[in-house]
Amino acid sequence: MRPLAPWLGIGAEALTLLLVLFAPTFWWLALLLHSIASYALAVAFWHQLPRRYKLPVTRSLWFLIALLWMLPVVGALGLYAGLVAGLRSPRSRLERSIRTITLAELPFSPPVIYASPPYSQGALRQIVRYAERPLKRLKAVMATRYMSAHEAVPVWSLALRDRVDDVRLLAYAMMDSAEKKLNERITELTEDLQEVPARQRAPYLKTLAALCWELVYHNLVQGAVRAHWLHTARRYMSQGLELAPDGSSQLLYARMLLAADEVMAAEAALYEAGELGVANDVLAPFFAEVAFRQRRFNAVREYLAESQRSGELGRDFAQVKAWWKR
Secondary structure: OOOOHHHHHHHHHHHHHHHHHHOHHHHHHHHHHHHHHHHHHHHHHHHHOOHHHHOOHHHHHHHHHHHHHHOOOHHHHHHHHHHHHHHHOOOOHHHHOOOOOOOOOOOOOOOOOOOOOOOOHHHHHHHHHHOOOHHHHHHHHHHHHHOOHHHHHHHHHHHOOOOOHHHHHHHHHHHHHHHHHHHHHHHHHHHHHOOOOHHHHHHHHHHHHHHHHHHHHOOOOOHHHHHHHHHHHHHHHHHHHHHOOOHHHHHHHHHHHHHOOOHHHHHHHHHHHHHOOOOHHHHHHHHHHHHHHOOOHHHHHHHHHHOOOOOOOOOHHHHHHHHHOO
16 A cells, blocks of 8 residues: 555546546546545655654544645645655754854963062052043052052052042952951951960960951051051950060060050060060161151161161162161
């Protein structure tokens, strides 16, 4: 039946067409031949369908018979061209999965990665102060991410007075983030301090004092808040030195006293730091600062002369030393 079905269908359909054209009185015979042709062509087309369209057999076959019966002659050609041929040769899965992507252009040269920020603090401050374009000022504030907080704070402070909201908000966010990190660390250590054994309290106290001092030294806090953290730093460091005195912590304690304008106590702390092993070369600049505040200017010159540290070119200490030794 399968090999003969298409020929039987074509023959019956041809006889149907002849009866309709030349013997219309035999319409009943034409209708019978058209039904036979529809069944035979439906069987032939059904075998040509892909497997997933053959099932269920009854519905699939009757669907084809109905189409062929309702569309005599041209229905067979249209059904074969539009349905059977289309289903047998769909687009391949590989063709559908292909996407045309335009080749991206490679950069002309690799980006330059600097070991240190290409802009100094002074250059960034000048950009924030005088640059006309807000985007350039914004990029200057972004560049402070690679700086220490002590160097970045002057740039942030200047950007906080910028006329553009984005620049002000970015500077505030960066400054707030730096302060928040230190506060969180201080809170964690303060909570752990209650459970630390007595023999291990000294390192905890000195670390707490150093963290509190960073808030003051980096100018992240001002006014009454600065006074609070400076007092807290001195208290922790004093307690730590009582438990385990050492030269570097004693020097840091002296710097805290200088920041609190307790010059006499700071001088005494510097002498104690020297006794604990801190080199005179390290102590000399701080003794010079004490002498300057006490208006003993000749002593300032002597202390600066003793110091072998030249200081980094352009930094405050190098400038003071160069000016004072003239």
